[in-house]
Amino acid sequence: MQKEATVKSHKALFLNTAAFTLCFAAWMINGVLVTFLTAYQVFDWGPVEIGWLMGIPILTGALFRLPAGILTDMYGGKPIYTGLLFVCAVPMYLLSHADSFWTFALCSAGFGLAGVSFSIGIAYSSAWYPRHQQGTVLGIFGAGNAGAALTTFFAPTLLNSLTDNGSNLEGWRQLPIYYAIMFVLLGIIFAAFSENKKNNSKAKAIGQMLRPLKDLRVWRFGLYYFLVFGCFVAFSQWLVPYFVNVYYLPLVTAGLLASAFSLPSGLIRALGGWMSDAIGARAVMYWVLGLSVAISFMLVIPKMEVYSPGKGIMASRAGTVVLATSSKIVVDDRTYQLEIADKSFEELDDKVVVFPTKATWQEPVVQAGQKVKRRDLLAKGVTKIYFQANVWIFAALVILLGTVWGIGKAAVYKHIPDYYPDEVGVVGGMVGVIGGLGGFFCPIIFGYLLAGTGLWTSCWMFMWVISCICLFWMHNVIQLAERRERPGYMKHF
Numbered sequence: 001m002q003k004e005a006t007v008k009s010h011k012a013l014f015l016n017t018a019a020f021t022l023c024f025a026a027w028m029i030n031g032v033l034v035t036f037l038t039a040y041q042v043f044d045w046g047p048v049e050i051g052w053l054m055g056i057p058i059l060t061g062a063l064f065r066l067p068a069g070i071l072t073d074m075y076g077g078k079p080i081y082t083g084l085l086f087v088c089a090v091p092m093y094l095l096s097h098a099d100s101f102w103t104f105a106l107c108s109a110g111f112g113l114a115g116v117s118f119s120i121g122i123a124y125s126s127a128w129y130p131r132h133q134q135g136t137v138l139g140i141f142g143a144g145n146a147g148a149a150l151t152t153f154f155a156p157t158l159l160n161s162l163t164d165n166g167s168n169l170e171g172w173r174q175l176p177i178y179y180a181i182m183f184v185l186l187g188i189i190f191a192a193f194s195e196n197k198k199n200n201s202k203a204k205a206i207g208q209m210l211r212p213l214k215d216l217r218v219w220r221f222g223l224y225y226f227l228v229f230g231c232f233v234a235f236s237q238w239l240v241p242y243f244v245n246v247y248y249l250p251l252v253t254a255g256l257l258a259s260a261f262s263l264p265s266g267l268i269r270a271l272g273g274w275m276s277d278a279i280g281a282r283a284v285m286y287w288v289l290g291l292s293v294a295i296s297f298m299l300v301i302p303k304m305e306v307y308s309p310g311k312g313i314m315a316s317r318a319g320t321v322v323l324a325t326s327s328k329i330v331v332d333d334r335t336y337q338l339e340i341a342d343k344s345f346e347e348l349d350d351k352v353v354v355f356p357t358k359a360t361w362q363e364p365v366v367q368a369g370q371k372v373k374r375r376d377l378l379a380k381g382v383t384k385i386y387f388q389a390n391v392w393i394f395a396a397l398v399i400l401l402g403t404v405w406g407i408g409k410a411a412v413y414k415h416i417p418d419y420y421p422d423e424v425g426v427v428g429g430m431v432g433v434i435g436g437l438g439g440f441f442c443p444i445i446f447g448y449l450l451a452g453t454g455l456w457t458s459c460w461m462f463m464w465v466i467s468c469i470c471l472f473w474m475h476n477v478i479q480l481a482e483r484r485e486r487p488g489y490m491k492h493f
Contacts (some may be wrong), residue, residue, distance in 0.1 A: 031237025046070025051447025060490030061115015062436025069429025077124025139273020230438015272410030
């Protein structure tokens with residue numbers, strides 16, 4: 001790490017962030033592309049296959065983050081980053097020739113290497129700045145997560161253009177070619193204008209470099225990152241089919257709303273880094289995890305209609321049913337008025353309803369000419385409870401959750417240069433691996449949960465559980481640490 005930031009530091013940060021933004025945009029391409037191909041039935045893939053294709057690039061990027069971080073600590077970021085950009089261009093180009101699930105999956109695994117750009121960039125950026133600026137700098141670099149928003153925002157429109165609004169479906173094959181060209185161009189720029197630098201650490205054996213991974217703290221940071229980064233990556237892709245299937249939105253609109261989730265999360269990461277430097281990463285993580293628990297719980301409530309028995313009407317005396325309609329029942333000379341369903345209830349889908357809404361009515365269970373006794377049921381009561389989960393309310397909560405996670409991503413990585421200043425690449429790579437695995441496993445889990453329960457909101461149930469586990473673990477660790485350091489006293493954060 002340098003003692004002071006320089007113009008060269010800022011130049012390195014700019015190029016590093018630009019490369020990471022492109023890599024992240026390419027890493028997320030399957031969320032839009034697979035949704036498009038299945039919506040137009042170019043390929044007959046179900047929710048499980050979709051989940052796998054969204055997760056495979058994330059798996060590759062996750063598994064290779066640790067070795068990429070080690071190589072960056074050893075050789076510096078310039079040669080590793082430049083090589084990565086050129087390597088990823090090849091499978092991205094080959095994706096344009098995919099004609100089956102397996103060829104698509106193989107190419108996805110190849111360009112998924114773009115995901116290792118994060119561990120490279122973390123080590124490369126930290127080498128150019130002093131320790132007291134690490135949170136802010138890594139937050140700025142992490143804003144490259146906004147690349148996910150670029151893909152979900154522009155790719156649907158570009159796909160519509162390339163396919164003539166679906167009339168020439170083979171036009172989709174041009175999209176990965178465009179991404180491959182951008183990889184090559186940025187690789188040339190990075191090779192020409194960046195300067196190499198690595199952390200000022202003594203040469204170590206691989207075993208020594210991996211020693212910090214024995215610390216439980218590293219794995220706890222990894223779990224936090226599984227939530228705030230891995231789940232963010234998963235939803236950056238999963239939200240596109242979610243909006244299409246739950247709210248019946250066009251692909252372009254779904255991509256726009258998914259971008260609204262991804263973009264703030266990426267950009268606000270810089271603010272999260274500054275907050276972590278100013279008030280402490282621990283305090284920031286308390287707020288992040290607490291809000292994640294609360295918002296995930298609110299998102300669990302699905303769009304649904306629930307029917308329940310209501311107040312019925314019973315005969316006050318014996319007699320013969322003369323008339324039975326939806327509005328009244330006549331028994332001999334006695335008339336019973338029925339509560340009629342409110343027709344405006346059927347128009348709720350077109351309105352913004354924040355809270356659950358109910359409607360009640362009564363339906364006759366007898367017919368004209370039927371003999372009834374006193375206290376026989378003439379009409380049953382029906383109560384209908386409507387949970388709208390309006391698309392705009394849902395989108396607002398999702399955007400808020402993505403923003404909270406963006407702050408949390410910076411807070412997690414603020415810890416690494418503080419605890420492991422000479423092993424940023426290794427520890428950051430391992431934490432990145434765990435976070436990346438979240439991006440891999442979550443879409444697959446979402447697919448199986450959807451197939452098993454039939455509920456699209458099952459993914460939010462999973463988020464709520466993970467958020468609770470993270471908050472509980474962090475709180476317990478902090479309590480134990482405070483009791484050891486200052487018996488009888490708990491510090492407030």
